[in-house]
Amino acid sequence: MATATPTQFDPNNAQNLIEIEKQFAVKAVEHAQTYWNLLEKVNPRELRLTKMDDEIFEHAMKEFPELAENNYEKLLVIDEDWLKSESGKKRWRDFIQQYEKKIQDYNFGSLIRTDARQEYSETNTIFVTRIQFYVFEIARNRLGLNDKAHELAKAEAAKEKEKAEKEKARAEKEKAKKKKN
Numbered sequence: 001m002a003t004a005t006p007t008q009f010d011p012n013n014a015q016n017l018i019e020i021e022k023q024f025a026v027k028a029v030e031h032a033q034t035y036w037n038l039l040e041k042v043n044p045r046e047l048r049l050t051k052m053d054d055e056i057f058e059h060a061m062k063e064f065p066e067l068a069e070n071n072y073e074k075l076l077v078i079d080e081d082w083l084k085s086e087s088g089k090k091r092w093r094d095f096i097q098q099y100e101k102k103i104q105d106y107n108f109g110s111l112i113r114t115d116a117r118q119e120y121s122e123t124n125t126i127f128v129t130r131i132q133f134y135v136f137e138i139a140r141n142r143l144g145l146n147d148k149a150h151e152l153a154k155a156e157a158a159k160e161k162e163k164a165e166k167e168k169a170r171a172e173k174e175k176a177k178k179k180k181n
Contacts, residue, residue, distance in 0.1 A: 024108075027108070028108075028109050032120050036153055037153075040153035040154050045144060056134050059098075060135040060139065063095050064091070064095075075140055080114065095135075105130050106130055107130065111128075112125065117145075
């Protein structure tokens with residue numbers, strides 16, 4: 001009886017499986033929400049994202065000196081065209097590969113805010129690899145570029161807390177009213 005020989009997996013010709021894509025999207029959204037919650041609770045200048053923050057920051061600034069130009073303009077507002085241009089892709093691919101054995105999930109997809117001064121939104125978010133996320137967010141945190149986001153996140157959390165307290169008070173009032181009747 002003949003056995004079928006397994007064929008080699010070719011990622012260039014693989015079909016996207018909707019369920020796998022959904023799982024990746026869910027993970028990316030969860031990661032973004034976790035990070036936003038961290039920005040709310042911790043001063044970004046004190047936030048460490050990995051054990052290798054120093055190395056990642058220094059390596060990125062050496063490999064991508066343009067990130068430091070014009071008052072860190074490319075860090076403050078990510079230029080997706082620069083990031084994903086043909087030359088950009090090659091430079092980033094070479095950079096990313098150096099973290100294969102150093103950073104867990106280094107090439108997983110992550111959502112990042114294109115403008116550091118704003119919160120996550122449909123128009124202020126792009127998809128990058130995890131190590132690219134670390135490059136931008138470590139630099140933004142160290143250089144004070146996430147200070148505005150920190151204040152936004154804190155204000156947003158305060159509004160949510162106030163809304164929850166009002167809802168709780170309203171529910172208790174309703175409950176007391178029903179008991180009375």
